[in-house]
Amino acid sequence: MARIRPTKHPMPAQPPEERIKNFDEVTHGYSEDVAVQEALRCLQCKNPRCVEGCPVGIDIPGFILKIREKDFQGAIDILKDKNSLPAICGRVCPQEDQCEKLCIVGIKNEPVAIGRLERFAADWEARHSKAEVKPVEATGPKVAVVGSGPAGLTAAGELIKKGYRVTIFEAFHQPGGVLMYGIPEFRLPKAIVEREIEYLKKLGVDIQLNVVVGRTITLEELLTKEGYEAVFVGTGAGLPYFLNIPGENLNGVYSANEFLTRTNLMRAYQFPKWHTPIHIGKRVAVVGAGNVAMDAARTALRLGAEEVTIVYRRSEAEMPARKEEIEHAREEGVRFKLLTNPVEILGNEKGWVTGLRCIKMELGEPDASGRRRPVPIPGSEFEFPVDVVVVAVGQGPNPLIPRTTPGLETSKWGTIVADETGATSIPGVFAGGDVVTGAATVIKAMGAGKIAAEAIDKYIKSKQKEEK
Amino acid sequence: MNKIIERQDLATSLKKFVVEAPMIARRAQPGQFVMLRVHEQGERIPLTIADFDRERGTITLVAQEVGRTTRLLGRLNEGDYILDLLGPLGEPTAHPEGKNAVCIGGGVGIAPVYPEAKELHQKGYNVTSIIGARTSELLFFEEEMAAVSNELFVATDDGSKGHHGFVTDILQKLIDEGRPIDFVIAVGPIPMMKAVADLTRKYGIKTIVSLNSMMVDGTGMCGGCRVTVGGEVKFTCVDGPSFDAHLLDFDEQMRRLCMYREQEKMSEVDE
Numbered sequence A: 001m002a003r004i005r006p007t008k009h010p011m012p013a014q015p016p017e018e019r020i021k022n023f024d025e026v027t028h029g030y031s032e033d034v035a036v037q038e039a040l041r042c043l044q045c046k047n048p049r050c051v052e053g054c055p056v057g058i059d060i061p062g063f064i065l066k067i068r069e070k071d072f073q074g075a076i077d078i079l080k081d082k083n084s085l086p087a088i089c090g091r092v093c094p095q096e097d098q099c100e101k102l103c104i105v106g107i108k109n110e111p112v113a114i115g116r117l118e119r120f121a122a123d124w125e126a127r128h129s130k131a132e133v134k135p136v137e138a139t140g141p142k143v144a145v146v147g148s149g150p151a152g153l154t155a156a157g158e159l160i161k162k163g164y165r166v167t168i169f170e171a172f173h174q175p176g177g178v179l180m181y182g183i184p185e186f187r188l189p190k191a192i193v194e195r196e197i198e199y200l201k202k203l204g205v206d207i208q209l210n211v212v213v214g215r216t217i218t219l220e221e222l223l224t225k226e227g228y229e230a231v232f233v234g235t236g237a238g239l240p241y242f243l244n245i246p247g248e249n250l251n252g253v254y255s256a257n258e259f260l261t262r263t264n265l266m267r268a269y270q271f272p273k274w275h276t277p278i279h280i281g282k283r284v285a286v287v288g289a290g291n292v293a294m295d296a297a298r299t300a301l302r303l304g305a306e307e308v309t310i311v312y313r314r315s316e317a318e319m320p321a322r323k324e325e326i327e328h329a330r331e332e333g334v335r336f337k338l339l340t341n342p343v344e345i346l347g348n349e350k351g352w353v354t355g356l357r358c359i360k361m362e363l364g365e366p367d368a369s370g371r372r373r374p375v376p377i378p379g380s381e382f383e384f385p386v387d388v389v390v391v392a393v394g395q396g397p398n399p400l401i402p403r404t405t406p407g408l409e410t411s412k413w414g415t416i417v418a419d420e421t422g423a424t425s426i427p428g429v430f431a432g433g434d435v436v437t438g439a440a441t442v443i444k445a446m447g448a449g450k451i452a453a454e455a456i457d458k459y460i461k462s463k464q465k466e467e468k
Numbered sequence B: 001m002n003k004i005i006e007r008q009d010l011a012t013s014l015k016k017f018v019v020e021a022p023m024i025a026r027r028a029q030p031g032q033f034v035m036l037r038v039h040e041q042g043e044r045i046p047l048t049i050a051d052f053d054r055e056r057g058t059i060t061l062v063a064q065e066v067g068r069t070t071r072l073l074g075r076l077n078e079g080d081y082i083l084d085l086l087g088p089l090g091e092p093t094a095h096p097e098g099k100n101a102v103c104i105g106g107g108v109g110i111a112p113v114y115p116e117a118k119e120l121h122q123k124g125y126n127v128t129s130i131i132g133a134r135t136s137e138l139l140f141f142e143e144e145m146a147a148v149s150n151e152l153f154v155a156t157d158d159g160s161k162g163h164h165g166f167v168t169d170i171l172q173k174l175i176d177e178g179r180p181i182d183f184v185i186a187v188g189p190i191p192m193m194k195a196v197a198d199l200t201r202k203y204g205i206k207t208i209v210s211l212n213s214m215m216v217d218g219t220g221m222c223g224g225c226r227v228t229v230g231g232e233v234k235f236t237c238v239d240g241p242s243f244d245a246h247l248l249d250f251d252e253q254m255r256r257l258c259m260y261r262e263q264e265k266m267s268e269v270d271e
């Protein structure tokens, strides 16, 4: 075999100066030829390290081999055996911290572009597959799924395939969770998420929108009056954290959740055709450096902001966002003020944001997370002018369900306590995804939904046996 | 989709709707609200539940046409459907101690104060109500309020009905007469609620107000509805919408309500 190509085949993408003017997807995906070429970079290891890095254990060399053999349907079948949402995960998984991090090729060269290949196979299927989705003959007991993010969608899909009658309850007017309201169109086109939801509906999953469990109906009522044998709670981590610094309630300060929900779910970028407004600043500061912060910064640019700055108290190395997203943000002109911590949001007499007062930081001793703790440099305070501030410093679980469900155990961070199968302190109540782990990843939420579906199946079967 | 089974024009640009919503009616309590959307490209807005009938499975909403969504809602008729309706949201109003209550409703705020008065009345409180509007044409629920109050006072800014002046004038009079007042529930425009709070603070009378903050989700996931209460940041949609008027930062709330003034003008042009 010829010497291996040292780098991944590049991902075709819209040029940065073009893409900051639209909300269309940034990357286009591999062509068949390029996908096959990239698949040839895989060594087909006997002991594939990549699989160990995959939170759901996809047979990675297996699906890559199928791509190499141009059996694209075969590739997608292998992917779907473990991952029900490959078109989504291929786009948003942090592969560089998972499968690709451990890939053998990556020791000397760039790893195999596993994520890009996954996306390729999924997109190929969406374009070519003619298979009609047949509704499942679901006649088994009723199971309720609360929340329609990746955890809930996956649990629902697995459960209906086992013959359960599944109803999803979702608070929003549209299903999809963070995939719809958080992750922007230019990174994850909403049509892809809608396709997955359509698929579930065709299978026969009933989706009840505009139902807040804990308000419209309680978890307890679902299990008793409504006759559900079990409930899966996948309500995510939707509660935004703020900085608790002066000026945070000024007009022009948004949580990333609000900024992104207005833009993505409510399509404020098409205002006034769509009716939800958003305040677009000329100069925008985004506080934080995770995926959410990058998404907010890049969204602000596309809305028309002239200058967008990420403000982050640690250094480059600690930025939690995916590398690819940081690179994309840089290419698009997002500025970075690192080792910088906001101490006050400044405003004018009318109550609008005018600037951000920050203090410079340096890295001290490692903290509990193992990262070096940022400490303020005395006397280094400075101000810079901005008219919008987006706070993206993390989210926690919404307390509504725990508050209205006596006996449901939660941790001190407000997450629902569940064992490795998703079982909670209440028999018949299972939970998974961000509501259990705190803000994490799509693939982990999906994996948790799948495992919980198995556990729910076991739980109901053993209960039925006891009753006999 | 929830069907409108009754629609009534209370005044120009002030509409009452009775909507089929059995799930919401079943659990609704005074002080709670719903989020709704009436157009495929529409925004989500909160409206306080003005009444509910658990047996019939209906809730009553009163909307003043002030923005794009309320104008679109105003065009709906009996038999039409509300596209998305979510509720009941927020915490039910908690009542301070004592049996002597004064319920004050100003303008469209008469609608949300009605279920409060109704509940207190049913529970045997001594309810004195004061309702006010700019002019008599804009007054509504007079009979309804009278039916659930031991005594009802009316005020209009222009004197076209009842007392010529503000609801606070009447409240002041009641205090001056030495009537027993344990607490006040006031709902209306921010300046009215603030004036009530300033007045009752002097006399140490517990006062609850209900806010109609700007909202996106109404379930605690955006923080757009935040307010400062006693120096602490709260989310109106989950911690409220009722708050202790003496701890509330009304000026901040007023400012936040004006956040999209410019854009609202654009929407009007677009329609």
Ligand SMILES: Cc1cc2nc3c(=O)[nH]c(=O)nc-3n(C[C@H](O)[C@H](O)[C@H](O)COP(=O)(O)OP(=O)(O)OC[C@H]3O[C@@H](n4cnc5c(N)ncnc54)[C@H](O)[C@@H]3O)c2cc1C
Pocket (backbone or CB within 6 Å): A092, A093, A094, A146, A147, A148, A149, A150, A151, A152, A169, A170, A171, A172, A175, A176, A177, A178, A179, A182, A183, A184, A211, A212, A213, A214, A234, A235, A236, A237, A238, A260, A291, A292, A295, A322, A398, A400, A401, A432, A433, A434, A435, A439, A440, A441, A442, A443, A445
């Ligand atoms: C802006 C942003 C960017 C991200 N980027 C990435 C990325 O690139 N890669 C990655 O892997 N991960 C990313 N994540 C994280 C990822 O999206 C989450 O980990 C994942 O969506 C969690 O899934 P979930 O199913 O647990 O919950 P969610 O997706 O949060 O879904 C929960 C659903 O439950 C509903 N709900 C909540 N409470 C109730 C209730 N009481 N009753 C009824 N319904 C309720 C909510 O409305 C929501 O629809 C990102 C997150 C955000 C916010």
Ligand code: SF4
Pocket (backbone or CB within 6 Å): A041, A042, A043, A044, A045, A048, A049, A050, A051, A060, A061, A102, A103, A104, A105, A112, A114
């Ligand atoms: S570790 Fe890399 S080279 Fe080996 S099988 Fe996995 S993707 Fe292929």
Ligand code: FES
Pocket (backbone or CB within 6 Å): B214, B215, B216, B217, B218, B219, B220, B221, B222, B223, B224, B225, B226, B235, B236, B237, B238
């Ligand atoms: S409306 Fe979003 S948190 Fe209250």
